[in-house]
Amino acid sequence: MGKSVLSRIVVVSNRVAEPKAGKSAGGLTVGVMGALKQQGGIWFGWGGTTCTGEAKDAELKRRGKITFATIELNETDFDAYYNGFSNGSLWPLAHYLLGFFSYDRSQYEAWRRVNTTFARKLLPLLEPDDLIWVHDYHLFPLAEELRRAGVTNPIGFFLHVPFPGIAVLQALPPWRQILQSLCMYDVIGFQTEQDREDFLECLRFAGLGGDRRGNDSGRIEAIQRRLTVDVFPIGIDVDECAQQAQESARLASVQRLERALMGRPLIMGVDRLDYSKGLPDRFRAFDQLLSDYPSSRGQLVYMQIAPPTRAGVRAYQDIREELEQLTGNINGRFAEPEWVPIRYLNRGFARPTLMGFLRLARIGFVTPLRDGMNLVAKEYVAAQDPADPGVLVLSQLAGAARELTSAVMVNPYDGRGVAEGLQTAASMAREERVERHTDMLAVLRKNDINVWRQRFVEALENSRQATGAGARESAYGDR
Numbered sequence: 001m002g003k004s005v006l007s008r009i010v011v012v013s014n015r016v017a018e019p020k021a022g023k024s025a026g027g028l029t030v031g032v033m034g035a036l037k038q039q040g041g042i043w044f045g046w047g048g049t050t051c052t053g054e055a056k057d058a059e060l061k062r063r064g065k066i067t068f069a070t071i072e073l074n075e076t077d078f079d080a081y082y083n084g085f086s087n088g089s090l091w092p093l094a095h096y097l098l099g100f101f102s103y104d105r106s107q108y109e110a111w112r113r114v115n116t117t118f119a120r121k122l123l124p125l126l127e128p129d130d131l132i133w134v135h136d137y138h139l140f141p142l143a144e145e146l147r148r149a150g151v152t153n154p155i156g157f158f159l160h161v162p163f164p165g166i167a168v169l170q171a172l173p174p175w176r177q178i179l180q181s182l183c184m185y186d187v188i189g190f191q192t193e194q195d196r197e198d199f200l201e202c203l204r205f206a207g208l209g210g211d212r213r214g215n216d217s218g219r220i221e222a223i224q225r226r227l228t229v230d231v232f233p234i235g236i237d238v239d240e241c242a243q244q245a246q247e248s249a250r251l252a253s254v255q256r257l258e259r260a261l262m263g264r265p266l267i268m269g270v271d272r273l274d275y276s277k278g279l280p281d282r283f284r285a286f287d288q289l290l291s292d293y294p295s296s297r298g299q300l301v302y303m304q305i306a307p308p309t310r311a312g313v314r315a316y317q318d319i320r321e322e323l324e325q326l327t328g329n330i331n332g333r334f335a336e337p338e339w340v341p342i343r344y345l346n347r348g349f350a351r352p353t354l355m356g357f358l359r360l361a362r363i364g365f366v367t368p369l370r371d372g373m374n375l376v377a378k379e380y381v382a383a384q385d386p387a388d389p390g391v392l393v394l395s396q397l398a399g400a401a402r403e404l405t406s407a408v409m410v411n412p413y414d415g416r417g418v419a420e421g422l423q424t425a426a427s428m429a430r431e432e433r434v435e436r437h438t439d440m441l442a443v444l445r446k447n448d449i450n451v452w453r454q455r456f457v458e459a460l461e462n463s464r465q466a467t468g469a470g471a472r473e474s475a476y477g478d479r
């Protein structure tokens, strides 16, 4: 690379999650913390509190080489930005769920204002050599705002959710502005090849460019800018998951669950309580299994862990009620004095406990209607005992299905098909389970969380060389 000193990384995400001692974190936190620990830098974002009036400057907390920089957001704008445009418009659109989609121009305007605030509060913290790495759909226009303020550093964007096809994207009135904003990044990363293709197709449809440059398929040109558009499937820390899962066998909560199962096979789902995760369809598919395969009654136990999220959005309250009703209905119809088919837990668990539960499960039940990646699918595989692993039943509409091709693949909308998938998994011989698990574990190792961030940071660093971005004589070169 010709540089002796690694550039600082500036990570920007909607929410800053400073890892707590003794607790391990999810994929995003592990990935970005890895980059920050190695290269030093800042993690900038919303700190979790709102204010009236103007937001104050970022509050800085230094922890070794890492600075956590958090801001407050105006309470009215926050609701419209987060619950409104981000999670009421962009989230359903990205998951192809137009029935949940709504649009309100004033929410879009608040979303833009919050992005302006992010840029304004970040600006004084930037240095000319920094690499800026922005995460997720809440912050689509951040590069545009930063460029407007004179920032010439390399700015990358990683999208954790799917990118919708043009026919769906067009439902969003400001779809063209959003595409234009995205072209102000130097690197745009997607979870799957499909997402990248959809994005390029959208650019071409909008007449913004999107054609490949030269032999390097990742390099494109759009609105007279050169950018890298590539696929960076997010991974997990495989060894940490495996180790936690193994050690967690000793935890009292895991042992209690094992005793309560009394040797019955466990089917397990772990999701945020989100309509994109396909939980009602999943519950109905389990109902179908009990109806179609009487031998499963009194035998299989399905435990679903689903802590509520985004309580400020109506659709999230509705799904909670729907699942409570479905659980009552299924348990009421099938339960026996010594067996209850569904255990539905509306709460979160510490990660080690979760890994211990996943290891106990004979079937990992992951059937989102659409998902950028789905880390639970990967965690389930990593948590298994390689000598006697369980089986992953996976939605073909999750990004993870592109990599975990040895899972039992199902279409989450096809209840009968999902029930068949569960039955196949429940009766699978050990030899086949081991074979499938070995294949999937190899994929997880090849593309783990470190590979994900190293590839992204490298692409960002290369973009500096390719475009001359981040020249020292930038807008604030002599600060």
Ligand code: ADQ
Pocket: 025, 026, 027, 028, 160, 161, 234, 270, 271, 272, 305, 306, 307, 347, 348, 349, 350, 351, 354, 371, 372, 373, 374, 375, 376, 377, 379
């Ligand atoms: P999410 O939609 O949140 O992420 P997912 O990928 O499954 O979905 O990640 C959830 C994380 O939270 C996992 O690490 C999981 O273990 C943890 N988790 C979930 N429920 C929990 C519980 N009850 N208790 C404790 N931990 C829990 C978004 C995209 C995904 C993409 C990720 C990362 O929607 O498609 O895979 O970002 O890019």
